[in-house]
Amino acid sequence: MTGENLVPHAGQLLERAHFAAAAFSDYDQASVARIVEAVAEAGHRNAERFAAAAVAETQMGVVDHKIVKNRACSRGIVDFYRDQDYVSPRIDSARKIVEIPRPAGVVLALTPTTNPVSTVYFKVILAMMTRNAVVVAPHPRAKQCSADAARVLAEAAATAGAPDGIIQVIDEPSIPLVEALMADERTDVIVATGGTGVVRAAYSSGNPALGVGPGNVPVLVDATADVEAAARRIVDSKAFDNSVLCTNESVLIVEEAVAARLRSALTRHGAHILDEDAALRLREFMFPGGALNTEVVGRDASWIAERIGLRVTPKTRVLIAPFTDVIGEEVLTHEKLSPVLGMTTVADARRGIRAARAVVRIAGAGHSAAIHSEDPATITDFAAQVPVLRVAVNVGNSTGSSGLDTNLAPSMTIGTGFVGRSSIGENLQPDNLINWTRIAYNSDAGVPMANFAGLSPWRSPAGPVPAYPRASNDTAAAPAPAVRTVSRAPARRNGDPGIEALRAELRALVAEELAQLIKR
Template sequence: MVSNSPHTALTDRSSAATAQAILQRSVWAARAYADFDAAAVSRIVSRVVAVAESKAGHYAEWAVRETGFGVVEHKRLKNIACSRGLLDAYTDSDFVTPRLQPDAKIVEIPRPAGVVLALTPSTNPVSSVYFKTILALMTRNSIVICPHPRARECCIDAANTLAEAAVAAGAPDGVIQVIEHPSIPLLNTLMADARTSVILATGGGDMVRSAYRSGNPALGVGPANVPVLVDRTADIKAAAERIVDSKSFDNSILCTNESVLIVERAVSDELSNQLRHQGAHILKPDERDRIRATVFPDTHFDARYVGRSADYIAEAAGLRVPSGTKILVAPFDLIVPEEPLAHEKLCPVLGYTTVPTADDGIAAARSLLRITGAGHSAAIHSNDAETVLKFSTQMPVYRVSVNVGNSLGSAGFHTNLAPTMTIGTGFFGRSSLGENLQPAHLVHWSRIAYNADATVAFPNFGSLTLPRPIEGPTPPYPLPSNDAGHGLPAETMAADRGDAALRAELRRLIFEELTDMMRS
């Protein structure tokens, strides 16, 4: 059992009362953090990243033990990518300092979202906690993390660890909170509350749709079903290696994993041989049928096989496969909705079909995306620029990875796309986000625009400093004297009661709450 901490939101009250306590504290932290300057934000983010990176292996092992999903070493790599890798990717970005455009006579002021409500999945639990928390800190937002129940304990511990690091580096109390006992009523209350500024929804379709229906801004994702075209111009050996490595990465638990391999017939035999050399087992027709029946009983994907190894799935189907098998390749003929293998598979089972020409492959890939996965991603292995362009323009997706494994290619870790754990599916996939989630999506810019007439002066804003720099430690969250403190130490509460400035801040917050209630 995870022990309570000052950053863990307890749920021993009603959902409404709990949501009230969580959001009030988060709003306070967001308002305080919005005044931090770039140097202070950088210090906090750097400290949190260092702690997250140091615990990457610890939480990788914990996540696999708690959920039963994935591969420890691969989760460790994802945790590093979503901490140190994320900081490195945005090391030259500034989401805090006002921007000047003297020629256009415009000043741009960064405006953080405020309170971020982050829903994290069981498939990529701690890497999602890392990713969303660091994005929120980079942009001066507070964050409330609601973990998936199946990955609750590792996520709670990880969030509390990051929160302690942030506060130690000078961040406001409550800038990172985590819900210890997530429930549907509590989550619905948090999502619908006007104090929630934006919802980052990563998870099942029902949960994402609930976020969109909440009435608050939501950045969600859609399902994947990645088609991969290999044409006759591809480097077949390299393509086979990349595909097997990608499909087997973390036992295919990333939504960007390859779903169906569409191969130009002229190179099918060569590719099959190379896939075998890389650790793929090509299923015979009777073996394929047994795998299909096991993974898709009643034609629906069985969640018991999410993130399980190829050996585990083969054994469940009553098959014996060569030692060291990384993925199971299941050949089939027609890409139609009635074929279960043409649907998304969050496990190392890869559909395989052949086509006469690359153009036929493009048509087949479009058929796959009509079943599911529109807006998400696709991949192609080809050395013909014309084919790559034709494939890319005809796929209803927002990411096309070329000559790279799609699991980490479309996620931005093996390409120069924005590194992310949240893949927006845009107009095609009925999502509000059509690109990889990144810090820029959690900050908007107010623009001061002067008269364009050359005779109207534009002042020198270069000497102004906005926001004000923070000096010294940030005071703790102000609590009333009769509040149990949600686990805060007594000396912290005593300091709260003795600080006149904090009492004034608390009175202001209460006044604003009463004003909002009267308006509603």
């Protein structure tokens, strides 16, 4: 697509999404639940296919581990929120408040190359739960698998009765096109997952944005830890999908009293601890000129070892490079997004906490940290002093802080809060994509509150879901899909007031769209 066509194309995507969002915002909970279930099942059914496609296209990660993430971000997300209702009014009789949910509208979902399909699944399903339209903007290096996954979910949503255009995807992403989408007033909220540049661009767009900061996770193993279990969990976490989750451990800090035992246990569980010479070669290869060599991202340990002339056994899953000083000039204290772990030793837990603070000051503020300990006082001090918003205890942090192996909200988008320059401080969840209109009664006990039980302003769509109206000479756009039905009402004859009202509404929508296009 040529540059001059980018802005009009962005407008077409958003106009169609805006139309769909307006229709979807009137759906009741039963209709929404049916659509969400259909989308989740389609994602789960294709989890293996898209895991393989993602690894083939991006050359990052492990197929089996991406299958786990795809399943967790499809059926797993729905199961986690199964008892939650983001559609029906909430009634608090004690406070005399009724809360009515309002969808954001059109969500622009920027998805990364590291976790492409699982992030598409995750953001689309959250949008469906909250009655939003979503436009997926994939990373160029993962555009094919992301677009294919989004189309599978879109077809499932349409078949279950969602409005035409409720899920759309950019097939050929480019910086000008994404910038046009982010800046357009028809984008109601941007959900940005990716590098710092992408997130900053989202925040600078002029539209509301939910973005996240980079991870750089310190993990402390203190003298009270179950050393064998800690070693196994850390290696498993670092090897999980070759460390492409931003929650993976980056710097291992071990208390001197258990350091020798931990090194032995790490080796037993598949880690290779580098000597001084190999660690120097690793630094030079991974951080030429002080910046991360992106070729290593998502690669396995043996691939990286081969590049630095290091021979390792076939069972090696993680490379561990010891270092001394936790300072910014030491490249091993920075995020690596690969199964490479920096390791340093401290005299006691207090100094370990100080080292973890230093790691996060270098990078990763607000993100996450991990600790292996049986001492609640140390755990509390660690959580209070290290400036992060999630601390995983006695669990691998890749799946711990992302909510896959803890009871945190399962998420592919990790908020870093004010300290990390993010607008959210929690794992992204459905509540972040809606606002609530609050009906608030007089707090005087003498003023009664009416009975709102069973009332809802939303309805199950009766009859055909109208297709997005298109101009008769719109040959560039794909033909509109066949009309889908949610629950059919008795057929009406021509001249029926309901049919005439629907036709009038569609005519008004087309006229409004044409007027908007003329203005632009």
